[in-house]
Amino acid sequence: MVPDKTGASVRDAGTQFLLTGPGTPPRVLLRSLWEARTLVGVLARKDFFVRYRRTRLGLLWAIALPVVQAAVLAAVFSSLVSGVGAATGDRGTSYAVFVFAGMVPWAYFSAAFTAGATSVVDGANLAQRIYFPRLVLPLVAVTTALFPLVATLLVLLGLVVVLGPGLGLATLWVLPGAGLVMVVALGLALLFSAAQVYLRDLRFAVSAGMTVLFYLTPVIYPVTRAPEALRPVVELLPAAGPVELFRHAVGAAGPGLWRSVAASLVWAVVAGGVGFVVHCRRDRVLADLL
Amino acid sequence: MTARIELSAVSKRYRKYDDTARLGGRLGQLLTRTERSWLPALSDVDLTVHPGESVGVIGRNGAGKSTLLQLLCGVTAPTTGSVLVRGRVAPLISVGVGFHPEMTGRENVYVNGTILGMTRAEIDRRFDDVVAFAELESFIDTPVKFYSSGMFVRLGFAVAVEASPDVLLVDEVLAVGDFAFQVRCFERMNAIRAAGTTIVVVSHNMSSIRGFCDRALVLHGGRIALDGTTFDAIARYHDLGSRAAGQTTDPAGKLEVLDVALLAQGEVTGHARAGDEATFRLRVRALQDIAAPFLWLGIESGQGVVVYSEARINDPMAPLAAGEEATYEVRLPLDLPTGTYYGDIALHEVLGPGRSQLLGTGARQSFYVSGRGHVHGAADLRAAFSRTDVPA
Numbered sequence: 001m002v003p004d005k006t007g008a009s010v011r012d013a014g015t016q017f018l019l020t021g022p023g024t025p026p027r028v029l030l031r032s033l034w035e036a037r038t039l040v041g042v043l044a045r046k047d048f049f050v051r052y053r054r055t056r057l058g059l060l061w062a063i064a065l066p067v068v069q070a071a072v073l074a075a076v077f078s079s080l081v082s083g084v085g086a087a088t089g090d091r092g093t094s095y096a097v098f099v100f101a102g103m104v105p106w107a108y109f110s111a112a113f114t115a116g117a118t119s120v121v122d123g124a125n126l127a128q129r130i131y132f133p134r135l136v137l138p139l140v141a142v143t144t145a146l147f148p149l150v151a152t153l154l155v156l157l158g159l160v161v162v163l164g165p166g167l168g169l170a171t172l173w174v175l176p177g178a179g180l181v182m183v184v185a186l187g188l189a190l191l192f193s194a195a196q197v198y199l200r201d202l203r204f205a206v207s208a209g210m211t212v213l214f215y216l217t218p219v220i221y222p223v224t225r226a227p228e229a230l231r232p233v234v235e236l237l238p239a240a241g242p243v244e245l246f247r248h249a250v251g252a253a254g255p256g257l258w259r260s261v262a263a264s265l266v267w268a269v270v271a272g273g274v275g276f277v278v279h280c281r282r283d284r285v286l287a288d289l290l
Numbered sequence: 291m292t293a294r295i296e297l298s299a300v301s302k303r304y305r306k307y308d309d310t311a312r313l314g315g316r317l318g319q320l321l322t323r324t325e326r327s328w329l330p331a332l333s334d335v336d337l338t339v340h341p342g343e344s345v346g347v348i349g350r351n352g353a354g355k356s357t358l359l360q361l362l363c364g365v366t367a368p369t370t371g372s373v374l375v376r377g378r379v380a381p382l383i384s385v386g387v388g389f390h391p392e393m394t395g396r397e398n399v400y401v402n403g404t405i406l407g408m409t410r411a412e413i414d415r416r417f418d419d420v421v422a423f424a425e426l427e428s429f430i431d432t433p434v435k436f437y438s439s440g441m442f443v444r445l446g447f448a449v450a451v452e453a454s455p456d457v458l459l460v461d462e463v464l465a466v467g468d469f470a471f472q473v474r475c476f477e478r479m480n481a482i483r484a485a486g487t488t489i490v491v492v493s494h495n496m497s498s499i500r501g502f503c504d505r506a507l508v509l510h511g512g513r514i515a516l517d518g519t520t521f522d523a524i525a526r527y528h529d530l531g532s533r534a535a536g537q538t539t540d541p542a543g544k545l546e547v548l549d550v551a552l553l554a555q556g557e558v559t560g561h562a563r564a565g566d567e568a569t570f571r572l573r574v575r576a577l578q579d580i581a582a583p584f585l586w587l588g589i590e591s592g593q594g595v596v597v598y599s600e601a602r603i604n605d606p607m608a609p610l611a612a613g614e615e616a617t618y619e620v621r622l623p624l625d626l627p628t629g630t631y632y633g634d635i636a637l638h639e640v641l642g643p644g645r646s647q648l649l650g651t652g653a654r655q656s657f658y659v660s661g662r663g664h665v666h667g668a669a670d671l672r673a674a675f676s677r678t679d680v681p682a
Binding site: 050285 | 304367456
C-alpha cells in the first residue's frame with residue numbers, strides 16, 4: 001500500500017478504504033464506477049421520472065418540449081430566412097425533418113451537458129454525506145437525459161415516415177449519432193463538473209455559452225448556409241458531429257460530415273480525458289469545497 | 291482482532307476563501323497564486339476502533355466532530371496521516387439523505403438502499419423488515435412529503451440499519467424521533483453492535499452517549515482531549531466548557547463583563563454531584579453610574595426546560611459608580627437529576643416600578659450533574675418515602 005503518483009490513496013474499492021490523500025488512482029476509480037453502475041441507473045431513473053410527477057401530461061412533456069421548440073424554429077426560420085427550406089439536402093428532405101433531426105441530438109447535448117456540468121455542485125447534499133465516486137454525478141446527468149433522447153428519437157422516426165425521406169438503412173445513422181452525442185456530452189461534463197467546484201462562474205458561463213453554441217452549431221440551418229469564413233469553426237464545434245450524423249440519417253448531411261464527427265470525437269476524448277484526470281486527483285476532496 | 295477503524299496522525303485543514311465577488315480581485319487571484327490561509331479542523335488524531343465497539347464523540351461546536359465523521363465515511367480525505375476503514379459504512383449523518391418528497395416510501399427505500407451500497411436483491415429481501423421496523427406498513431406507498439418528520443426519520447433509520455453496515459455513523463439525528471422510537475433505535479443499535487457492527491455516535495445529548503456508548507472521545511480544538519470511559523469524557527467535556535472564554539453581552543453599554551464562572555465545591559468546574567453547592571460568579575466593571583443593579587439567575591435543562599429562574603428585582607444591590615469593579619455570586623444547592631444543564635447569571639438595572647433593563651451577562655455555563663440513582667424529572671426534590679400505617 002504505497003501512495004502512487006496521483007498523490008494518493010484508496011487501495012481497495014470494495015469493502016475497505018485507506019485514505020492518505022485527495023485522489024483515487026484511475027484503476028480503482030474505474031472499478032468503483034463499475035460497482036456504482038446500479039446507483040447511476042437508479043439515480044437517473046429517479047431524476048427523470050420525478051420531474052414529471054404530479055403533472056397531468058406526465059412523460060408527454062419530455063416529447064412536447066423539443067417538438068414545440070423545433071416547430072417554432074422551423075416556422076420562424078423558413079419564413080424569415082428565404083431559401084433555407086430549399087437548401088436542405090439532395091434527397092428533398094423537408095425543412096421540418098431537417099430541423100428536428102438537428103434538434104434531437106442538440107436537445108440531448110444541451111440537457112446532458114448543462115446538468116452534467118453543475119452535477120457535482122448540485123449534488124452537494126448527497127456528496128457531502130456519503131461517498132461514491134464523484135464521477136457518478138455527471139454520469140447520472142448524462143444518463144437521465146437519455147430518456148427524452150429516446151422519446152424524441154421516436155418522434156423523429158415518425159416524422160421521417162410521414163414527411164419523408166422514409167425509413168431505410170441510412171436511418172440507422174441515428175445510432176452512432178446518439179452514441180457520439182452521449183460521449184461528447186459526457187466528456188465535457190466530466191471536465192466542467194470538476195472545474196465548476198473551483199469556479200462557480202462556470203454555471204453562468206455555460207448557459208451563456210450554450211445560447212451562442214445553439215446558433216453557431218448547424219442545428220437549424222445547413223452548414224452550407226454558414227458564412228464561408230465561419231464554416232471551419234461551425235463544423236468543428238463539439239455538437240456538430242452528432243448533428244451532422246443525424247442529418248446523414250435523414251439524407252441531409254453537409255459536405256464536412258466526417259470532419260465534424262472527427263472533431264466531436266476529439267472534443268470528447270480531450271475534455272473527457274482531462275476531466276477524468278481531475279476527478280481522479282481530487283475525488284476525495286471535491287466535497288470539501290461544496 | 292482486526293480493527294475496523296484506524297486513524298493515524300490524521301490532520302485535516304480546510305482552505306479559507308473569502309467571498310468577495312469583486313471581479314478585479316477574482317481575476318487577480320486567477321493570475322497570481324496568492325498565499326492562502328488554512329483552517330485546521332483536526333490535528334494529529336490517532337484512533338483505533340474494533341468491531342462491536344460503540345464510541346461516543348463529544349465536543350463543542352467547531353471541535354472537529356463533523357470532520358471526523360466525514361473522514362470516517364470517506365467523503366473527505368485527510369490533509370496528512372491516514373484513515374483506514376474496513377467494511378461497509380452507513381452514515382446516519384442525516385437520515386433520509388436522497389429521499390425525494392414526491393416519491394413514495396417504497397421508491398425511496400430502493401433509492402436510499404442503493405446509495406448505501408445494497409443490491410436490488412438485498413433490498414428486496416430486507417424490504418419487509420425495513421417497513422416493519424419503521425412501522426409504516428400502511429404508508430409505504432404514500433409520497434414521503436406527506437410523512438411527519440418522525441415517520442421520515444423512522445424510514446431513514448430503518449434503511450440504514452437494515453443495510454447491515456460494518457460501521458454505523460450516527461450524528462444527532464435520533465433526537466427527532468419520539469421517545470418510544472428512540473428506545474427501539476437504541477435496542478436495534480445494540481443488537482447490530484452485538485453482531486459486530488462498530489458504531490460511532492456524535493451527540494450533544496450526554497444521556498444518550500452515556501446510555502449507549504462504552505467509550506467516548508472528547509474533541510477540543512481539533513484534538514482528542516480525552517479518549518476513555520464515557521463518565522470521564524463527559525466530565526472533561528463540561529470542564530472544558532466552563533473554562534472556555536465565551537462571549538459576553540452588555541446591550542446597554544453601561545458595564546463591561548469581565549468574567550463569569552461556575553464553581554462547585556469551591557472549584558471552577560463543569561461537573562458536579564447532586565446536592566453539591568454551586569456558585570455562579572460574575573465580575574463586572576461599571577462604565578457609567580448604575581443606581582439600582584440587581585442579579586438574575588436562570589437554570590435550564592439540556593432539554594430546554596427552565597428548571598429555575600429568579601430575578602431579585604425587589605432586592606437591588608448597592609449602586610455602582612462609573613469605573614467601579616464588582617464581583618457578584620449566587621450560591622445554590624444543585625438538587626438536580628442526572629443530565630446536562632445550562633446556567634445564566636446576569637446583572638440588570640431597575641428603571642422604575644416593574645421596569646428593568648439587562649446590563650450584562652456572561653457566557654452561558656454548561657455543566658453536568660451526576661444525579662442520585664433512579665431520580666428523573668426536572669428537579670430532585672429529595673422526597674421522603676415511608677409507610678405510615680405501621681408504627682416504626
